[in-house]
Amino acid sequence: MKKFIVSILILSSVFLNGCVEKSVQGNKNINIKDYIVYNVGELPKDLSMLTDYNIRQQDFLVNLFEGLVKTDEKGNIIPGLSGSWTLSKDETCYTFNIREDAKWSDGSDITAEDFVTFFSQILNKDLNNKFAEQLYYIFGASEYRHGKKGFNDVAIRAIDKKKLEIRLNYPCNYFLNILAEPIYSLRKFNNNLFEWKKNYKEILYTGCFIIDDISNNSYISLVKNNNYWNEDEVKSNKIMLSCIDGSEAALAAYQSDKVDIFVDPPISEAKNLISLGKANQVSTYTTDALVFNLKKEGIIKDVNFRKAIAVSIDRIYISKEILSETAKPALTYIPTNISNGLNGQFVNKSYFTSALEKDKALDFIKKTKFDKNNEPLKLIYLDTIENKKVCEAISKNLRDNLQIKIECIGYNAEEFNDELSKGDYDIAKVEYEGSYDYPLSFLERWTINSKDNIYGYKNIDLDNTLEKSKMEKDKGKKIELLRSGENILFEDMPMIPLYCSNIVICKKSNIEDISITKKGNIKLDKVYINLQP
Incomplete structure (x- = not known):
């Protein structure tokens, strides 16, 4: 029928x-x-969505607003309010052709000048925007954001009513990946x-x-x-x-x-709902990890101690038994389905194993000054049933295999953020993801000046490597530099990936x-x- x-x-x-x-x-x-x-x-508190990240709340942006470009289900860039675009030979200047039939909901035409106004608003220094640095590829954007220049000096201009030109400081083969993010959907920033x-x-x-x-x-x-x-x-x-x-x-x-329709049922019910055909899973690049408080003195600053913890984690048990196979072990810092900016996926190497490696852990511990009689380390987490079980499983492995004592403490969201800000912890279980579909977005979180890097990690080699990757014109060499950046993270081990979560959709x-x-x-x-x- x-x-x-x-x-x-x-x-x-x-x-x-x-x-x-x-x-x-x-x-x-x-x-x-x-x-x-x-x-x-x-x-959501408001529809600016520029101060924090919540994927479900961003569903409002995805369905109520649209940007120059967007992505399909596979992550491919497709036209949005811009029906087409061209890129200059030196790959630094984009010209977007706004659709003739693109209109605001009141029926008035959407013009190139509307996008000029939009970018001037979200880059304005008086607007709280944690994502502003993503647009610093645009000539003059950083200086305008920091109040050093006016917006007339930013290389975003309306050529005519339906043509928008954006000029970059240097080639950026993932610039459209950035613009495809929901936060760059066209809207008027007013009361x-x-x-x-x-x-x-x-x-x-x-x-x-x-x-x-x-x-x-x-x-x-x-x-x-x-x-x-x-x-x-x-x-x-x-x-x-x-x-x-x-x-x-x-x-x-x-x-x-x-x-x-709803997303992410209780973990205890997810497997049964999936088996009954009432739910299905979709992989994403959201990753849960352990991060170390490197601002705090003590054994946690010893990289060999951190590496001992890394190889003492049974990711198979966590993914299968605790999370009911709604997640897969994370063996890299950059998830496996991330774009390489060359119409493919970024591939480096696996740094971790799914199973616990006790012998390796003991070898790392021998290189440290760890004293089993020390006070327990404090592991904090956002208080959910799953987080509690995961942290307690990790604590048990460390106690049984390495005699490391861990005190696990759960907090509500406000308390958890306060604890992170105060630095009153040794290890924290957090969720992280890149803010756009490209490896740099995951690695930049660990640069010295990143607002996401609140854990005290510093490595000038990482900062320089990532900066070189931005400036590098050869796309293959850009990828090699990003691989080097991921290698640096592994050697320093400021963070240990645990698992990549799937979205479970019930309908x-x-x-x-x-x-x-x-x-x-x-x-x-x-x-x-x-x-x-």
Whole structure:
């Protein structure tokens, strides 16, 4: 039978009742649920999204706004509001052709000048933007950000109404990977964006949906943006976003048919849901790791001690037994599915093994001044069931095999960040990922001036190697320099990768065509309900 693409009703009465009367197969009326509910969890504070990173909250940017370019499910760069672009022979100047039919949600034309304004806003020194350094490849961007020059000296200009030119300091074969990130989706940085829950009707949108209604922060209705350039390909007229926080509560809502799609069920239920065909996994490049507090004096500063810990971790047990195979052992610093900027994937070598290596661990310990009678080391983590189990498993291995005593302490998010800031710990279990799809994004976190490097690690050789990789024109040599950077990290061991997490997506069987980006964002433009019985 033909698949029906239906309008997805958001009326609160329908949400509560869970179904409407609809004629299917002749004149027979049966109760059919004809709206989709996607649970996004905790809502973002604002729609700037420039101060922290939350992949689920960035789903708002992916579906409400669009940038010059974007990515498909495989991570390939595809046109966005720019239908095409050209690159100069010296590979330092991009010219983007804004689509003739690109419009704001109020029907007014999107112009090249709109993007000039956008970049001037997100680079402004008065706007809190932790990602600003990503755009320092653009000529004049760093000086403008630091208040040394005006924006007229930044090489971003409108050639005419529909042509935008961006000139770089030097060739950057992954510049489009940066621009494809959700944070570079075109929007106007004004009070409407920062007070979005109150002023959502006043926001000008550039993506496939707009916010139509917000009800007491419990649900948000999206309706199709009829002025979106690709409106005809958006399959649902309306979508409901529920705001249920916590995996247990989201699963309960899913099982009672109040939610049709949600991400990351409780680990204890994930394997069963996958086996029943009610969920599937998608690999991402989010990695969990142990980081060392190198600002603190003590045994933790001994690289051989850190290496002893690295080879004492049973990644197979963690991935299989604790995480129910929703993660895979991380054996490198840069995940295996990261772009090399040359239409391929970055490949270096495996630095770690999946299984515990006791003999190697003992050899490393012998090279240290470790005293088993010392006070326990403090391992802190964000307090979740999974993190607790992982840290306790690591602690047990270290105690049983190396006589290293570890005290594991879990904190809520605010407390955890405070502990990291105060430096009152020896080891911390953290989650990290690159902010764009290229190896440099993962390595730059460890440079001396990186805002992400709060752990006291310093190596001028790493900084110089990464800077050379930026300046290098030969693309093959750029990759070799990045490999050298990863090798430096391994030798210094400021961090130990543990595992790469998969996204587990639960959806009802009649929900079709969910799109998931390589980074893990949910795109709702193609999703619909299949009414075929």
